[in-house]
Amino acid sequence: MLSSFISPLYVHAQSIESASIKGEQIEVLIDPTHQLTVFDILNEEVFDQNNLQWEKSISRTPSYGFSPHTYWFRFALPAQAHERLLELDYALLDNISFYRLKKGKIVETILTGDQYNFSERPIKHRAFLFPLPKTDQEQTILLKIRSTSAVQFSLTVWPNNTFFEREQNFLIEHGLYYGVVLVMSLYNLFLFFRVKDNVYVYYVIYVSIFAINQLTLSGFAFQFLWPNVPTWNEKSLAVLSPIALVCALLFVNAFLKVKINYPKIYKFTSLLIIVSLIATAASIVYPYSMMIPYVASLAIVISSTILTVSYYVMFNRRYKYDVYFSAAWSALLIGVAILSMNKLGILPRNTFTESAAQIGSGIEVILLSFALAERFYDAMNRRLVAEKESLLIKEELIFTQKKQNQELESRVNSRTK
Known part of the structure; x- marks a missing residue:
């Protein structure tokens, strides 16, 4: 009975390529009280007493904006012959509790989020990565998320080599952006020192x-x-x-x-x-x-x-x-x-x-x-034009002054003769 109770929607992951876990494959439970524990989630009596019910995600990518609630998500992964990575790609989530279940029992727990030191992550990466060992059985994933930032994320199951190949392209794209920012900043900083x-x-x-x-x-x-x-x-x-x-x-x-x-x-x-x-x-x-x-x-x-x-x-x-x-x-x-x-x-x-x-x-x-x-x-x-105009005016003044001096000299000479 317990195994049927926790049986979530099933994610069909291919053996070689990555598999994005869409919203319709995820079930959601909202906890406004922040009181539910993973043991409550696995207990039918608690669900009945509190009228709790799992619901399908309403969007292809879970997104709930800025929310004060705690969110529980669950989905199932099929048996897999190779180790994989589960990527939760939103870096600002505060508290994430990851539970991996087999036959209704917790076999692995990982606590992470940006409220923990980066060194405490199971895999040192900008996103949240959870290792999925090879297994010949279906396994259920439970995620508990509470955050002061927007509650949104995408979930992807990756073969290890495919993930790191994709990551290289991601780093190149971001490197281009930050490279442009750096070059433009240095260029304009140089201009500042030149023109003050x-x-x-x-x-x-x-x-x-x-x-x-x-x-x-x-x-x-x-x-x-x-x-x-x-x-x-x-x-x-x-x-x-x-x-x-x-x-x-x-x-x-x-x-x-x-x-x-x-x-x-x-x-x-x-x-x-x-x-x-x-x-x-x-x-x-x-x-x-x-x-x-x-x-x-x-x-x-x-x-x-x-x-x-x-x-x-x-x-x-x-x-x-x-x-x-x-x-x-x-x-x-x-x-x-x-x-x-x-x-x-x-x-x-x-x-x-x-x-x-x-x-x-x-x-x-x-x-x-x-x-x-x-x-x-x-x-x-404008400065060159102004300088040119100033030079022309100066030349005109010099010419006028010179002409006046010549006229004055001519008058003086005429009087002395």
Whole structure:
């Protein structure tokens, strides 16, 4: 009876290729009280007493947005002749309890999540990997997840060699993105030392913090930057994001010369800078779960403001670099909007929605560099034109002065004769 009670939906994994575990293959149990244990889950009497019931996942990829509840997931895996890996690919989940069952009995338990030091993971990887030994019997997997971040993930069963082959492609793709960010940052830092314009510093700090946030979302930051500081790993997004927003606003003010040309807009952007600094301080003190909705809302307001201001200035001034500037922020805002709707559970979780912000950011970094370069050359041309005009005026003054001296000398000579 017990074995039939825990018998979940069955995942058909091929013998060679990876098998994605779709939402319809997973059963879900929501625990608002956070009181259920794995022994309660395996006990029919507890289910009957509390009117508990497993339900099929409503989406192809489990995604519940920011939720205060504890979630239990279960699915079955067939017998397998080779060792495999179960990948849970969302790096920000706080607490994950992994239970592997055979014939209704727990044979392996793994506790992990980003609340644990990285060194405690069974496999040292940015995502959560669980080894699946070869077996001639069907096995059931139970996952208990509780997190202050968005509760969403994809599950894939991989042959070991296939997983690491796929991982190489993943690293190349991300390496290209971070390589572009690094090159553009160094290039604009060089320009700062050359022209001493703070706009380049604001740009470099902004794109650097945004890149660190992307490292955090993908799990690389916890793996390589702060593997033994899970508390900071949890707070880093909420703390660093407002700082990035401050630098973005400072960059916009400097790039578009908002203070000089649009004083009313400058007052509003200055207010947003103050609010962002307050959000940064609050994110250090208060829990991530409390602050991240406010930070996300602030990011939407500031991104929309920057986009509106950039288009307003573009249509008023019609400089070429303003077009690059507006297009850059459009790309980022679209990417961030798609990612936000993904985290809120509005859009499904897939490769595109997960990478949207990074794609938009990559386009933005390149276009903003074009805008800065165009602005630099425009300033150089204006300076050359101004110097040329100044030189012409100076030559005219010299010519006039010379002519006046000649006339004066001629008059003096005529009087002395």
